[in-house]
Amino acid sequence: CALLPAWVPPSLSRKGWSVAVDGYKRQCDTRRFRLGIAGSDIVDLDLPEISDEQKRLLDEGEGGQLLASSVMDFDWIERLNLTFGRAVQFLAEGLLMYLTPDELQRLVLKLRSSFPGCELVGEVFNSFWLRGSARAEIDGKLRRKLHFGAGAMFKSGLSDSREMEGWGDGIEFVDEWRHFDESEPKLGRLRKLRHFPLFRRMQWTVRYRLGMAE
Numbered sequence: 001c002a003l004l005p006a007w008v009p010p011s012l013s014r015k016g017w018s019v020a021v022d023g024y025k026r027q028c029d030t031r032r033f034r035l036g037i038a039g040s041d042i043v044d045l046d047l048p049e050i051s052d053e054q055k056r057l058l059d060e061g062e063g064g065q066l067l068a069s070s071v072m073d074f075d076w077i078e079r080l081n082l083t084f085g086r087a088v089q090f091l092a093e094g095l096l097m098y099l100t101p102d103e104l105q106r107l108v109l110k111l112r113s114s115f116p117g118c119e120l121v122g123e124v125f126n127s128f129w130l131r132g133s134a135r136a137e138i139d140g141k142l143r144r145k146l147h148f149g150a151g152a153m154f155k156s157g158l159s160d161s162r163e164m165e166g167w168g169d170g171i172e173f174v175d176e177w178r179h180f181d182e183s184e185p186k187l188g189r190l191r192k193l194r195h196f197p198l199f200r201r202m203q204w205t206v207r208y209r210l211g212m213a214e
Contacts, residue, residue, distance in 0.1 A: 092122030097154040116211035127157030170211040
């Protein structure tokens with residue numbers, strides 16, 4: 001799991017928060033089972049064709065609810081409002097970099113206005129690597145090595161974790177987590193990349209608080 005797991009269960013256990021997990025073409029993600037939280041606390045939001053496949057293979061009742069929608073079709077927000085009367089923590093793994101800069105900003109501002117006091121935890125990509133020859137290398141890796149298809153590409157990135165704070169009032173950077181900072185043995189020599197800022201923050205996880213809770 002690329003998202004830092006420690007950010008999720010403690011928040012839920014202390015504050016009783018609900019969680020909306022937003023996937024992007026991730027097939028049958030099972031995070032809601034691995035978190036060990038009561039089923040009604042977690043919602044998986046995914047594209048209709050992916051959500052249908054999840055419902056076919058997984059027991060929705062045991063792990064939470066499955067919501068079929070594109071993240072940019074904001075009707076799903078109204079359905080969440082009907083389901084929960086509590087604060088929400090949104091987990092966006094493998095999603096934000098596939099949105100255009102305009103879509104990403106609109107999504108963040110919509111979450112801020114719709115769920116005051118919510119948290120957003122998500123993977124982001126460094127905008128430096130989306131320029132020139134570096135961009136061609138990244139796109140090639142997605143298509144040839146990861147087999148994401150001919151049209152797969154990262155559409156947006158951040159220069160640093162605080163960039164979102166400039167998009168409007170009520171967007172507060174809380175924390176960040178970088179893969180290469182971990183003492184995970186499987187990283188091996190890759191851990192040396194933590195000494196190079198552009199590699200250390202090539203793709204990392206950020207945590208924000210959006211708006212003010214009433």
